[in-house]
Amino acid sequence: METLQTSQQTVHAPVSGGVSAVTVIPVTTKKQLAQFIDFPHDLYKDDKNYVPELFIAQRDLLSPSKHPFYEHSSLQAFLAFKGNKIVGRIAAIDNKNHNAFNKKNDGFFGFFESINDIEVSQALFQTATTWLKERKLSTMIGPVNFSTNETCGLLIEGFDGPPVVMMPYNPPYYSKLIEQAGLTENVSLLAYKIIPQYMNDRPYRIMEVLQERLARRNITFRKVNLKKFDEEVKKIQAIYNSAWDKNLGFVPMTDKEFEYLAKDLKMILDPEFCIIAEENGKAIGFALAIPDLNQILIKIKRGRLLPTGIFKLLLGKKKINAVRVLTLGVLEPYRKLGIDGCLYGELMKTGRAKNVAYGEGSWILETNELMNAAMLGINADSYRKYRIYEKEI
Known part of the structure; x- marks a missing residue:
């Protein structure tokens, strides 16, 4: 045992x-x-x-x-x-x-x-x-x-x-x-709650102009290709481990850890909500929003998929009406070019097309002035706060 x-x-x-x-x-x-x-x-x-x-x-x-x-x-x-x-x-x-x-x-x-x-x-x-x-x-x-x-x-x-x-x-x-x-x-x-009807949709409105300007630098945007999932995971991992290396308490994920996480996310992933930014085919940024699976899990007694939980999970996925913006990052040399705005815009575009009722952007450090300003700039509501504690031992 x-x-x-x-x-x-x-x-x-x-x-x-x-x-x-x-x-x-x-x-x-x-x-x-x-x-x-x-x-x-x-x-x-x-x-x-x-x-x-x-x-x-x-x-x-x-x-x-x-x-x-x-x-x-x-x-x-x-x-x-x-x-x-x-x-x-x-x-x-x-x-x-x-x-x-x-x-x-x-x-x-x-x-x-x-x-x-x-x-x-x-x-x-x-x-x-x-x-x-x-x-x-x-x-x-x-x-x-x-x-x-x-x-x-x-x-x-x-x-x-x-x-x-x-x-x-x-x-x-x-x-x-x-x-x-x-x-x-x-x-x-x-954590920010984003309700489409109350949003300032400036990122969405200026996205085409930004994308045209970036295209002149051979920077383009596309959805993740699930048929080449393993290749896509490696590209995203490279961005993740680089773009977040200065964040609080960050530690790069090992290949096996990232593959483990990706395998779990693949089961609920909507490729329309996973956007990759590339320069001449090299991945330089990505954004990922995932369906709020908790709308189904809250109905699965004691977290057991058997005997009936599996059916609630499979049948309920189509009824989910919210997403969580899990992560959005751009490699440091490519920041301040408007790539992040385009990634947000693409997520907005997809959310509108799919009639998403609301999204949550989480989590963002309270001290991250740039990201908090961006959330407030689209009229997102800072509706939940979390805390990490410490103690010398």
Whole structure:
């Protein structure tokens, strides 16, 4: 049987009276892993905005034999109990590629979920801190599930609806639990809601003029070619690993990691929403918007595709009426030429043709003045805020 352990510690949090003592154990078996994945379903059972993660996807993400992250780094998942009842979970993460690339000594926590109980959250953070310190890491940053290439951030504003695809969701009380554990703000992230009828469509209106000017430099735009998917993935990976190298906490994705992500995205990808900019056939920028799969996942009980979830997924895809602008980037030598405006324009053009009700642009660093100005310039609404915390350990 595959195990997940890298630590065998068991933590008993000191609680007055001893009757309700919190016990934290490492996840080491398939049964415990299933309990780790399923805990949020029970925690959020009365929350109409909760979207369950697909069980099979979470299982693979947390299994060393399934995900390429574990070829260079490590993660230890933990479960918190009061008596025989699971009351919380957390994962401690040692991302060696992040530290090598950024010349840092950071540790991370992710997959945090807890009942509204400071004793539980303190025990979980204490356990994660101990695991990170054992590996001689000097900070704890999170919530980050592996790195900023994956789901990250804690929702702190905008609890009025379900999250869009690949964005986090949590109860409002989590920020208090995290701050009571001594963590403070590292950075905040913004999500923008874009409603076509209220948009300033200037990028769309000037797109043709920009494209004609760029064509004189042999810069053109096209949709992704799914028949040459593997070749397209390599082109996009080269842009991704270069265009975002100065972003907060960025770490280049390995070939296997990017291929893993691309394989997942291909299942929901609409090629009309994946635009590549090229100069003489060389990819120099791209934009990707993906359908908001959460509109279907919210209806799939406990994230199980069987017996009926698979049909909801297959039949519901055509009814999705929203997209998330997941990423848009241009290689540094080609910035300030209007390429990004054309990429936005192409996404707008496609969205209008497909009668998309709304889109979300996320996430954008709160300190990224250029991107925030661009969002506000098209009358997008900054409607959700997320936060990443940190603490010296």
